[in-house]
Amino acid sequence: MSYTVNCSILLTELPLLERAEAAKAAGFDSVEFWWPFAEAVPAEADVDAFIASIKNAGVQLAGLNFFAGDMPAGDRGLVSWIGRSSEFKDNVSVVAAIGAATGCKAFNALYGNRQDEHTPEEQDELALKNLLAATAGVAPIGGTVLIEPVSGTPAYPLKTAADALSVVNKVKEAGAGNIALLADFYHLSVNGDDVADVIEKHAHEFGHVQIADAPGRGAPGTGNLPLGEWITRSRELGYNGGIALEYKQERETAFNWLIRQNA
Numbered sequence: 001m002s003y004t005v006n007c008s009i010l011l012t013e014l015p016l017l018e019r020a021e022a023a024k025a026a027g028f029d030s031v032e033f034w035w036p037f038a039e040a041v042p043a044e045a046d047v048d049a050f051i052a053s054i055k056n057a058g059v060q061l062a063g064l065n066f067f068a069g070d071m072p073a074g075d076r077g078l079v080s081w082i083g084r085s086s087e088f089k090d091n092v093s094v095v096a097a098i099g100a101a102t103g104c105k106a107f108n109a110l111y112g113n114r115q116d117e118h119t120p121e122e123q124d125e126l127a128l129k130n131l132l133a134a135t136a137g138v139a140p141i142g143g144t145v146l147i148e149p150v151s152g153t154p155a156y157p158l159k160t161a162a163d164a165l166s167v168v169n170k171v172k173e174a175g176a177g178n179i180a181l182l183a184d185f186y187h188l189s190v191n192g193d194d195v196a197d198v199i200e201k202h203a204h205e206f207g208h209v210q211i212a213d214a215p216g217r218g219a220p221g222t223g224n225l226p227l228g229e230w231i232t233r234s235r236e237l238g239y240n241g242g243i244a245l246e247y248k249q250e251r252e253t254a255f256n257w258l259i260r261q262n263a
């Protein structure tokens with residue numbers, strides 16, 4: 001099986017523009033990134049350099065997150081963030097341009113942490129508008145917007161597959177078909193979701209899958225999740241998209257579990 005390397009959590013010892021090449025050298029043909037710039041609309045030269053690093057490495061960009069704010073400081077997306085919707089919409093154009101240049105078709109829109117000064121209804125109303133703008137923005141390049149339950153950030157409201165699917169369904173009811181659940185087996189497990197049940201019910205409609213073991217968000221085999229079984233069952237039930245490696249592990253040993261598995 002060929003996996004996608006998430007180069008925002010793996011290979012991070014290397015400068016951003018060297019990571020795609022390092023993934024290729026480690027034997028992978030596809031990579032994905034969280035938003036790789038500090039701002040929603042970076043300098044054109046920085047975007048061009050990022051695209052060139054993917055193309056020159058000879059890998060496929062298989063996934064890209066929309067700008068999500070200051071993630072190290074705890075931000076997890078702009079989608080429902082009242083006061084930052086023009087920034088989000090400006091970002092959609094840059095994301096779509098990167099998709100057009102690279103052939104990337106999967107775009108993860110982190111929903112945003114709850115803001116105490118606004119009601120959940122107000123934030124969800126904005127999220128619907130922003131997600132309709134995002135789905136419209138990537139539709140011309142055949143893109144799909146992904147909605148991801150995330151762990152580790154208490155104020156992030158989408159914790160289970162059901163939470164994310166209710167957002168997906170609202171956007172679909174509003175007329176956009178190109179939106180789907182990002183099933184990150186690590187985040188779902190840590191949040192207490194029943195991952196096996198989510199797979200039984202929804203694998204056929206997953207937009208993307210990411211893996212890490214739990215506890216610890218390490219490589220497969222470092223924790224106790226049955227990741228191999230879950231991947232196999234997802235495939236049996238019709239999921240035919242990529243499986244992205246989104247775990248923490250130093251570069252030297254990042255893919256040893258795969259080498260052992262293939263030996």
Ligand SMILES: O=C(O)C(=O)CO
Binds near residue numbers: 065076110150
């Ligand atoms: O913030 C995280 O942990 C993510 O997985 C973002 O995509």
